[in-house]
Amino acid sequence: MIAEKILKLKSELPANVTLVAVSKTKPVEDILQxxxxxxRVFGENKVQEMCDKYEALPKDIxxxxxxxxxxxxxxxxxxxxxxxxxxxxxxxxxxxxxxAKKNNRVIDCLLQFHIAQEDTKFGLDFDExxxxxxxESYFEMENVRIAGVMGMASFTDNxxxxxxxxxxxxxxxxxxxxxxFKFNPxxxxxxxGMSGDYQIAIAExxxxxxxxxxxxxxx
Ligand SMILES: *Cc1c(COP(=O)(O)O)cnc(C)c1O
Numbered sequence: 001m002i003a004e005k006i007l008k009l010k011s012e013l014p015a016n017v018t019l020v021a022v023s024k025t026k027p028v029e030d031i032l033q034x035x036x037x038x039x040r041v042f043g044e045n046k047v048q049e050m051c052d053k054y055e056a057l058p059k060d061i062x063x064x065x066x067x068x069x070x071x072x073x074x075x076x077x078x079x080x081x082x083x084x085x086x087x088x089x090x091x092x093x094x095x096x097x098x099x100a101k102k103n104n105r106v107i108d109c110l111l112q113f114h115i116a117q118e119d120t121k122f123g124l125d126f127d128e129x130x131x132x133x134x135x136e137s138y139f140e141m142e143n144v145r146i147a148g149v150m151g152m153a154s155f156t157d158n159x160x161x162x163x164x165x166x167x168x169x170x171x172x173x174x175x176x177x178x179x180x181f182k183f184n185p186x187x188x189x190x191x192x193g194m195s196g197d198y199q200i201a202i203a204e205x206x207x208x209x210x211x212x213x214x215x216x217x218x219x
Contacts, residue, residue, distance in 0.1 A: 002030055003037035005215045010038075013209075017202055020064050020191075022212030024049065025219045028056045034215065035061065043085070043210050047073040054080055066150075066210055068122050071095040078103050085150045085191050085210070086112040088122050090132045093144055100143035107143065110150040110191055113172055115165040117154050126172055133180045146181070148189030148207070149173045153197055162197050166204035173205075 010019060020043040023031045031042060031053065040060060044050035045067025054063055054077075062082035069084065071092055078099035087093050087109045100107040111132070114123030124132070132138055133146075151169040153162045173190050181187030193201025193209035201209060213219060 002033040002215060006034050006037040006039050009211065009215065014202065016207055018189075018208045020066065020208060020210045021215055022066065022194075022210050023053070023216060024067075024212065026216045028053055030216055031057060031061075041082075043212075047077050050081075051076050064210075074099045075102075078105070078107065081107060083147065084109045086110070086122065087146075088112045088124050090135060090137060093132065093141065094137060097141040097144045105143065106145050108145050108147040108186075110148050110189060111146060111176075113149055113151045113169055115151040115153060115168050117161070117165075123151060126175075129172070129176065130179075133176070145186055147186055148191065149176070150189075150191035152194070153192070153201075155196070159200060162200050163204060166192050166197075166201050166206070170205040 013019060018041060020041050021034050021039050022043040024045045035058060041062045041064060043064040043066040044053065047065065050063055050065060063080060064083045064085060065077060065081055066085045068086055069092060074095045084096060084107060093109065096107055096109060111129050112123040114125060149169055149172055153165040156162065169192055170190060177187055189207050190205055191208040191210065192206045195211050195214035198209040198211055
C-alpha cells in the first residue's frame with residue numbers, strides 16, 4: 001500500500017518537485033516500504049525521533065527536519081540532517097552554524113515564513129527575514145546555506161485563501177532571491193504543500209512538497 005502510494009504520487013509530480021515523505025509517528029517498517037519503492041527523502045518533526053530512525057535505517061536516506069526546532073536540539077542531528085525547513089530566528093541559525101562547524105559540515109536551511117491566517121503557526125514575516133539576511137552575524141556564517149523558503153497555508157476549504165497564501169510565499173522567494181541570492185543557484189527551494197493542499201501548492205510554484213498522511217495513512 002505505502003509503496004503504491006509513493007509510486008502513484010511520484011508519477012503525478014512535475015520533474016522539478018521533490019517529494020518529502022513525512023514519516024513522523026510512523027514505524028521504521030513503514031519507512032522501509034517507502035524506501036523499497038525508491039523514496040529517499042523523509043521528513044520528521046521531532047529531533048529525537050529522527051535521530052532514532054536515522055540510526056535504524058539505511059544511511060542513504062536524506063533526513064529533513066520539518067517542524068519547529070529548539071536551539072538546544074540542534075546538536076543531536078547536526079552530524080547527519082540534510083535540510084532544516086523551519087528556521088525562524090537568527091538565534092536558531094547561529095546555533096545551526098555553530099553545530100555544523102563542529103561537524104565540519106555546511107547545513108542547508110530554509111527560512112520559514114508565516115503565511116497562514118491562524119496565529120498558531122511559527123514563522124517569520126518579510127521584514128524579520130530581511131533583517132536576518134542583512135545582519136553582520138549571518139554574513140559571517142560559513143556553515144549554513146540558505147536554500148530557500150518554507151511555509152504552511154491555513155487549514156481551510158477556502159481554495160482561494162490557500163492559493164493567496166502560497167502565492168505570498170512564492171513572491172517572497174523571488175524578492176529575496178533578487179535582493180540577496182541573485183547569483184546563488186543554491187537558493188532554489190519553495191517548500192509548500194501537504195496532503196490536503198499539495199496540488200494547489202504545485203500550481204503556485206512549489207518545488208518541494210511535504211506529504212505524510214496521503215502516503216502513510218492517518219496519525
Ligand atoms: C505533519 C507535517 C506535514 C505533513 O502533513 P500531512 O497532512 O500528513 O501530509 C507537512 N509539513 C509539516 C511542517 C508537518 O508538521
